[in-house]
Amino acid sequence: MTIKVSSWTGLEVVVPVGFNRSHIAEFIQSKSRWIKNALERSHPVEELKRPESVQLGLLNAIWSVGYCPSSENRVSVLEQPGNVLLLTGPVRRPATVAVALNQWLQKRAARVLKPWLGRLGAELSLPFSRVSVRRQKTKWGSCSAEKSISLNRNLLFLPEPLARYVLVHELCHCRQLDHSEKFWDFLETFEPNARQTAAKVREASESVPRWAMV
Numbered sequence: 001m002t003i004k005v006s007s008w009t010g011l012e013v014v015v016p017v018g019f020n021r022s023h024i025a026e027f028i029q030s031k032s033r034w035i036k037n038a039l040e041r042s043h044p045v046e047e048l049k050r051p052e053s054v055q056l057g058l059l060n061a062i063w064s065v066g067y068c069p070s071s072e073n074r075v076s077v078l079e080q081p082g083n084v085l086l087l088t089g090p091v092r093r094p095a096t097v098a099v100a101l102n103q104w105l106q107k108r109a110a111r112v113l114k115p116w117l118g119r120l121g122a123e124l125s126l127p128f129s130r131v132s133v134r135r136q137k138t139k140w141g142s143c144s145a146e147k148s149i150s151l152n153r154n155l156l157f158l159p160e161p162l163a164r165y166v167l168v169h170e171l172c173h174c175r176q177l178d179h180s181e182k183f184w185d186f187l188e189t190f191e192p193n194a195r196q197t198a199a200k201v202r203e204a205s206e207s208v209p210r211w212a213m214v
């Protein structure tokens, strides 16, 4: 029996044919410390490449990306007509390109997600104190006891219903901070299939491209 951990596939357990599956849980339990460490250390294994296109599900938009090397010392991202993103400057290194695209993404996300949360909070009568948008490694959003909501900028990659779910989920935490039955019941008054949607949202991290994870 072997265990593999990566940020793409998560935890993978490989067992021989005919293996008694009832022992798997016990085996995982016995390795839990190793698994926890490995998950914390794991980095995306996929090679970082310059994207040819950028698709933001939430905005229903897809850009083709053009690269134009020039002598400037910073990469600039220019939005051009016909849904083209033109990157100029030192654009040969994928890592440099990723940094510039992530800055562009961050601005877009703040512009879209902050007012949206405000509208939803007012519409559903679920007040919050403040909102920030940033890259979060493992969460789509979070909410503090002070009703301060933090949203993952990569929500832009999700389809609208899933991103909306995350915002409503965090707004509901302003009323009920934990994940108790009471919380889920309250959330389901706004999101009737909250538990199923939560599972879809977890899987949707696969729609985030490699460059947006650096």
Ligand SMILES: [Zn+2]
Residues within 6 Å of the ligand: 169, 173, 179
């Ligand atoms: Zn939650």
